[in-house]
Amino acid sequence: xxxxxxxxxxxxxxxxxxxxxxxxxxxxxxxxxxxxxxxxxxxxxxxxxxxxxxxxxxxxxxxxxxxxxxxxxxxxxxxxxxxxxxxxxxxxxxxxxxxxxxxxxxxxxxxxxxxxxxxxxxxxxxxxxxxxxxxxxxxxxxxxxxxxxxxxxxxxxxxxxxxxxxxxxxxxxxxxxxxxxxxxxxxxxxxxxxxxxxxxxxx
Numbered sequence: 001x002x003x004x005x006x007x008x009x010x011x012x013x014x015x016x017x018x019x020x021x022x023x024x025x026x027x028x029x030x031x032x033x034x035x036x037x038x039x040x041x042x043x044x045x046x047x048x049x050x051x052x053x054x055x056x057x058x059x060x061x062x063x064x065x066x067x068x069x070x071x072x073x074x075x076x077x078x079x080x081x082x083x084x085x086x087x088x089x090x091x092x093x094x095x096x097x098x099x100x101x102x103x104x105x106x107x108x109x110x111x112x113x114x115x116x117x118x119x120x121x122x123x124x125x126x127x128x129x130x131x132x133x134x135x136x137x138x139x140x141x142x143x144x145x146x147x148x149x150x151x152x153x154x155x156x157x158x159x160x161x162x163x164x165x166x167x168x169x170x171x172x173x174x175x176x177x178x179x180x181x182x183x184x185x186x187x188x189x190x191x192x193x194x195x196x197x198x199x200x201x202x203x
Contacts, residue, residue, distance in 0.1 A: 001038060001039050001040070002038065002039075003017060003018075003029070003037070003039065005039075006039045006043055006044065006047070007104055007166060008078065009044050010043075010044050010047040010048065010051070011051075011052060012047050012050075017047070017125075020047070020050060023060055023063075023064065025046075025050055025060070025063050025064055025066070025067045025068075026043065026046055026050065027042075027043070029043065040052065043047070046067075046070075049066070049070075049171055049174070049175065050063055052175055052178065052179060053066060053088075053174070053175075053178055055120075056178040056182075058088060058178060062087065062088055062090070062108055065086075065087035065088070065090065066084070066087045066088065066170070066174050068087070069083045069084050069087050069170050069174075070167055070170050070171075073166030073167070073169075073170060075124055077169070080173075081158075081161070081169070081173055082117030082119070082120075082175040083183055084121075084169070084170045084174050084177075085117065085173055085174075085177055086117055086120075087174065088174055088177050089119070089123065089153070089177070090119070092119070092122065092126075094122060094126070097122055097125050097129070097135075098125060098129065099121060099122070099125050101125065101128045101129075101132075102121050102122075102124040102125035102128055103121070105124065105128075105143075105147065106124075106143065108144075108147045109147055109151055110151070115203065151201075153184075157176065160172075161173065
């Protein structure tokens, strides 16, 4: 298909497609003349991933990170999942970060530092430090519930991860991170409202 057809199929403007081509997050089409190229279904799928990331607030640098994993996926499924997740949420350097509280939660999840991809433990430590600065403590029973249910969610998501190709797995992990986390947050808030209405009534 020509670039105009690719635009119609994907819902992405020709100008934006050309921008993605210049930024090398969308692969070049097959040249049929010095000024024209044809594109295939892989380009439609890639544009779908790019637009989902951009619509979710991921910048072009983050998109480039995801594309790098798509084009050069590691052989290890563990590394593939870790790199796909890190591509969307790059680790931040912080030498003064206290990892103690995060390590304690990691132990409750049944893991150790070797299980965590670089940056994941630090992200948890930063979130816990923010709670501490605000003087807010998650009650122990609530924290225990988080650990129990998030372990179950993680296992369910892992069981559902596609295995037919690295691209399918990366797409699932990346879009599952960017697009599903807001769904989880919204469901949590709705569940709290339902629980509150049952406990206290609506009036």
